[in-house]
Amino acid sequence: MYADEFAFFRIPCSYLGITGAEVRRLADAEVSADSGVAALVFRFLAALTAEDGLRHSPSGRRLSLNAVDLVALLVAELLDPYRSASPDGAGEMLARIREHIEENLRDPGLSPESIARAHHISVRYLHKLFQNDGTTVSTWIRRRRLDSCRMELGRLSNRRRTVAAVAHRWGFANASHFSRLFRQAYGVSPREWQASTEHGCEAVGERTSR
Incomplete structure (x- = not known):
């Protein structure tokens, strides 16, 4: 995309695992695409929109799902400071995560990465939740x-x-x-x-x- 071009992506909040209140918190957030996850998301979306032939193809649909995962990762990172400042929300999240762990204990692939992905949070925030509870x-x-x-x-x-x-x-x-x-x-x-x-x-x- 050129500097004077814009592309808009519409992603339902349910796909990102966030609430309306969290969306409003992000409304005025300034995100730099120079480094980190934001840079990765920008480059991926720019490449995706540049390929017109992918839009309605099976590969395009699959790449769109990957794009949603990347955006969800970015959103989780941006929301980390707000989530960390809310003890009630953190407690509810930790309870849901523990329930998820109980339901998937037999899965050898259960890991911090898979747990964070399932709850649309960053691995860093996941570790912080358990650290605040005195464990890992x-x-x-x-x-x-x-x-x-x-x-x-x-x-x-x-x-x-x-x-x-x-x-x-x-x-x-x-x-x-x-x-x-x-x-x-x-x-x-x-x-x-x-x-x-x-x-x-x-x-x-x-x-x-x-």
Whole structure:
């Protein structure tokens, strides 16, 4: 695009994961396209509008979805300061994120990046939410996975399921790594825990440091 040309893009707020109030906060925001995410968005949109043949093609529709993701990333970055200043909003967001984590614990691809993308926020803001709560995203995911594995290994109905199978079921790709984390968290190995619950001994305590 030349300096005296303009292109307008209409993107529903629902696609960006923002509210009307957040849109109004951004109405007067000045965004420089010289660097960072804004520069990336500008270059991508400029290239997209320059290719007239893409507009109604399958490739064009796919690129449009990529454009929406980039704009959503930029919007999330611009809204970070406002979201950080709102304790109530941050608490609600953190609750939704934890629910999302619970629903996707078995997905080995669950990561800060995928979580931030699903909630239309920046990874930086995601880390800040958990930091303000005294933990990290990765620590929370690992703890919830370990708790789920511990519970499943303690069920009498799952005696034939191997430790490796349970670990894999809850997103741990490496059984040896899982066993080390389990021992660090609970003071016993997964096999020892499974054996102790099988004999009705549930007195194995959980370590406070995870």
